[in-house]
């Protein structure tokens with residue numbers, strides 16, 4: 001509550017002084033534990049702002065909405081650490097100019113929300129490095145562990161079962177701040193890469209492509225997982241791939257706005273034991 | 277009736293400067309190798325998108341081979357270094373979803389390695405033959421041809 005009030009005041013001040021043209025935050029949603037994005041342009045809008053532990057959506061995708069940043073004015077945004085990582089990636093991939101972004105950082109443990117110190121992405125670099133250092137210790141989801149213990153056939157069957165439910169609604173893509181391509185590979189049909197029928201084949205291909213394109217870019221904000229209408233545990237694939245790039249290339253996505261994307265860089269001595 | 281030996285379909289994506297030239301050398305040296313491989317030539321391993329591998333499987337391949345210049349020898353200086361990272365990531369992704377990494381193989385073959393090319397094709401063909409037809413994937417393909425159940 002205190003955090004929320006403080007931030008409301010700050011947002012109002014920044015808007016009044018014209019330091020930002022808009023602030024992206026949260027407002028109440030359709031149920032008590034749901035939140036909606038709020039686009040604050042006036043002091044009145046700011047009164048609707050809520051900030052509590054149920055504010056979990058990563059809002060950073062709204063920053064790359066067409067034209068929003070093209071007038072070079074600044075925009076404020078409420079972000080958890082994962083969100084700060086996403087905008088770092090967006091900056092590293094030249095999708096936004098970090099100097100236009102004013103960050104209202106927050107995090108929560110249990111129901112308690114606390115502010116994160118800083119306004120500019122670089123203020124959070126120590127925090128993000130800490131998260132990287134601690135990430136191997138974070139206990140894995142039991143389901144992920146059990147998948148890793150399965151044999152190939154069991155893993156295949158597990159994912160077939162999951163992917164068979166996919167309806168190719170692409171909500172996972174729309175919800176992801178990293179999926180900003182104007183034309184997604186599943187929407188291109190010359191050639192048609194991904195089988196379009198509603199069968200598992202195309203669903204499998206789509207999910208593999210999605211996961212591949214997000215390897216080393218996903219910050220595990222969970223937007224996709226929550227958006228999936230048929231509850232495919234996308235977080236498990238994301239987590240596995242994040243582990244892979246951390247182990248294989250010591251890459252933790254979104255550490256800084258100048259970090260090289262893991263699949264657009266290389267080391268001459270990358271391991272290659274599997275290459276004949 | 278005599279048991280017919282399983283002949284796998286293997287698709288090889290190769291770069292034109294090294295492995296394709298190596299395959300050429302194998303040919304001009306009259307080296308005989310397994311006829312199971314269909315070669316698709318590309319400008320560089322850096323151009324070999326994982327989509328190609330998925331496409332080959334979608335069209336019924338039992339195995340896929342991806343091959344290019346040795347590290348340091350890329351015609352475009354570092355296309356193969358980029359490709360190598362992509363392969364590592366893609367390989368572990370396939371493994372996680374239950375596709376055997378034995379079905380998709382990677383190699384470095386230079387323009388001078390005609391005999392390595394012939395040997396590799398033989399050994400890859402043998403390996404895939406041992407694994408047998410890619411039934412799991414073929415079932416998926418077959419299902420996709422029938423009307424949807426929903």
Ligand code: SF4
Nearest residue numbers: 176218221222223224
């Ligand atoms: S893939 Fe999912 S978890 Fe990862 S950044 Fe995108 S929305 Fe967030």
Ligand code: SF4
Nearest residue numbers: 166167169170172228
């Ligand atoms: S949100 Fe779920 S159902 Fe929709 S395309 Fe993504 S994985 Fe498939």
